[in-house]
Amino acid sequence: VTHNRSLQARLEERLSACIETYKEVTKGDFPASHIRDVLVDMRQVYEELSYWDEALDCEERLEELWKSNSEIDTEENSKLETQQHLLEQARSIYRQGRLRMHLGQPVEAAKCYQRSLEGYHSFYGPNTYHADKGHALMSLAGVRYARGDHAESLRILREEASEHFRQHTEDGLGAPHQDLFKCLQHQGLVCRGAEDFDSSLIYYQEAKDVLLESTGEYADMEEYRERLQSIDL
Numbered sequence: 001v002t003h004n005r006s007l008q009a010r011l012e013e014r015l016s017a018c019i020e021t022y023k024e025v026t027k028g029d030f031p032a033s034h035i036r037d038v039l040v041d042m043r044q045v046y047e048e049l050s051y052w053d054e055a056l057d058c059e060e061r062l063e064e065l066w067k068s069n070s071e072i073d074t075e076e077n078s079k080l081e082t083q084q085h086l087l088e089q090a091r092s093i094y095r096q097g098r099l100r101m102h103l104g105q106p107v108e109a110a111k112c113y114q115r116s117l118e119g120y121h122s123f124y125g126p127n128t129y130h131a132d133k134g135h136a137l138m139s140l141a142g143v144r145y146a147r148g149d150h151a152e153s154l155r156i157l158r159e160e161a162s163e164h165f166r167q168h169t170e171d172g173l174g175a176p177h178q179d180l181f182k183c184l185q186h187q188g189l190v191c192r193g194a195e196d197f198d199s200s201l202i203y204y205q206e207a208k209d210v211l212l213e214s215t216g217e218y219a220d221m222e223e224y225r226e227r228l229q230s231i232d233l
Contacts (some may be wrong), residue, residue, distance in 0.1 A: 004232070007050070009137045011045055011048055012049070012230065013048050014045050015045045015046070017048065018038065018041050018042040018045055019042065021038050021039050021041075021143060022035075022039065022042055026039055032065050032068070032069055033113045036062060036066075038184075039058050039059075039061055039065070040062065042058050042061055043055050043062070043097045045097070046058060047099075050098070052099055052102040052103045053103065053139045055099050056099040056103065059092055059095050059096050059099060060061075060096065061082070062092045063089055063092040063093060063096070064081065066085050066086075066088045066089035066092055067085075067089050069081075069082075069085040072125035083123060085178055086122065086123055087119070087120075087123045088224065089119060089120025090115075090116045090118075090120050090122075090123065090132075091116070091132070093112050093116040093119060094112065094116035094132075094135065094139070095138060096112045096134055097109040097111075097112030097113040098112070098139065099113060099117065101142070101143070101146075102140075102225050104147055106143045106147060107142055109139075110140060110143045113137075113139045113143070114136075114140065116136050117133060117136040117140075120132045120136060121133070128169060129163060129164045129166075129167035129168060129169050130164055130168060130169060131164060131165055131168045131177040131179055132160075133164045134161045134164030134165045134179065134183065135179070137157075137160045137161035137164065138156075138157065138161045138186060139157055140156055140181055141153040141154075141156035141157045141161060141186065141190075142186070143216050145157065145189075145190055145193065150190050150191075150193055150194040151192050151194075154190045154191065154194075157183060157186055157187045157190065158176050158187060161183050162180070162183050162184075162187075164177075164226070165177045165180035166180055168193065169189050176210065176214070177206065178214050178217045178218070180210050180213045181207050181210045181214070181227060181231075182207075184203050184204075184206050184207035184210060185204065185207045185230070185231060187201070187203040188200045188201070188202075188203035188204040188207060191203060204231055207231055208232075211224075211228060211231060212226055212228075216230060
């Protein structure tokens with residue numbers, strides 16, 4: 001209990017500093033990139049404190065900054081930078097969906113996930129496989145699962161999300177992304193929720209096999225061990 005109170009106090013102190021810094025940068029002539037950095041720090045502290053409304057407000061401001069940056073004349077902003085800003089805008093919208101799920105707003109969350117997916121299609125191309133698309137689809141499946149629609153949740157995971165992790169192309173090699181493990185684990189969870197235990201075990205075993213094959217991709221071995229423990233449980 002004492003440790004938790006101490007952590008809470010440190011987070012509240014960090015939050016106060018972030019708020020003061022944000023007030024300063026919004027009054028001064030600071031570049032948008034600096035304001036974004038401060039907002040990211042502030043959002044992260046709000047999330048650690050489970051202040052979901054405030055975190056969502058920060059993320060919505062971040063989306064607006066990415067959007068306004070993507071609309072700057074190309075003389076000041078290269079085409080590559082403009083495209084990158086559009087990608088970051090899509091990722092911001094995705095994070096808003098996750099925060100809305102914490103707030104118990106599945107319908108609004110699903111709208112955010114769908115918007116982010118459309119942004120990823122625009123950036124990567126509609127027919128390109130990428131883990132960002134997989135995460136958006138996996139989250140849409142999560143909304144379905146939360147609403148009790150196990151069949152549709154499993155369909156999205158199996159028929160749409162999985163291939164984006166299996167054929168992830170960021171490195172140009174089409175090698176499986178490490179979060180294929182998570183997608184398979186979710187399929188096991190959905191089957192377990194539907195009391196299809198035989199299928200659940202098959203998905204969990206496949207998830208473990210993928211995890212064991214991808215050990216070298218984990219810079220953080222503690223994360224790897226936690227994932228292995230979760231699938232064993």
